[in-house]
Amino acid sequence: MQTGKMRKQRLSGNRHAGYGSQHGAAGKATEVDARAGVFRQPAMQTPVLVLNASYEPINICGARRALVLVLKGVARTEEEQGAMLHAARMRVAMPSVIRLLEYRRIPHQTRALSRKNILLRDRNACQYCNIVLTAGELTLDHVIPRSRGGLSTWENLVACCHNCNRRKGNQMLHELTDMKLLREPRPFSLHTSRHIMRMIGSADAAWRKYLYFESEVETAVVTAA
Numbered sequence: 001m002q003t004g005k006m007r008k009q010r011l012s013g014n015r016h017a018g019y020g021s022q023h024g025a026a027g028k029a030t031e032v033d034a035r036a037g038v039f040r041q042p043a044m045q046t047p048v049l050v051l052n053a054s055y056e057p058i059n060i061c062g063a064r065r066a067l068v069l070v071l072k073g074v075a076r077t078e079e080e081q082g083a084m085l086h087a088a089r090m091r092v093a094m095p096s097v098i099r100l101l102e103y104r105r106i107p108h109q110t111r112a113l114s115r116k117n118i119l120l121r122d123r124n125a126c127q128y129c130n131i132v133l134t135a136g137e138l139t140l141d142h143v144i145p146r147s148r149g150g151l152s153t154w155e156n157l158v159a160c161c162h163n164c165n166r167r168k169g170n171q172m173l174h175e176l177t178d179m180k181l182l183r184e185p186r187p188f189s190l191h192t193s194r195h196i197m198r199m200i201g202s203a204d205a206a207w208r209k210y211l212y213f214e215s216e217v218e219t220a221v222v223t224a225a
């Protein structure tokens, strides 16, 4: 893998691909190694946010991997960490956020349909009254009741508090005037992974604008619906 290759080159003091000095022509392995020390493991392992060509966040990877993608011309740096990587003929800013140059279709992640995953998707909030409760205080509601042919699917199961569950009973939503879903239930997908990325990224100011962009769009869509 690239990672191993880069490390080997650094150790052998290869000034073309390793972490050489700006005037690495001297080529002394000791000097190169000393310079390499500037980029200790933490800098190369710093998490980097990966955006799709459309600016949608799609992944998190280590700085080393991100740098390889940038150097290969697959991605470009959108935000920098602040540290610089010095190579023989160039100085490269260590990325904090990179963006793929070509759009990649991201397949839906398939996750097991389980009570735990439904609660995770719905963030432990009753999907009718929005009250946030512990897993033990929530139940699962079939939007179309089982007694009326509703299936146990991602699209038909939502987190629900006992109050709302009781009120809804075996009725269809269109039969109730005072109850409606906060959002349309969807399969546990990238959408939810982004929520996780959002939490990881909340400490990094440079990530925020990319991570919160999506939630703003979502809010707008929900309001319009």
Ligand SMILES: [Zn+2]
Binding pocket: 126, 127, 128, 129, 130, 131, 160, 161, 162, 163, 164, 165
């Ligand atoms: Zn409720």
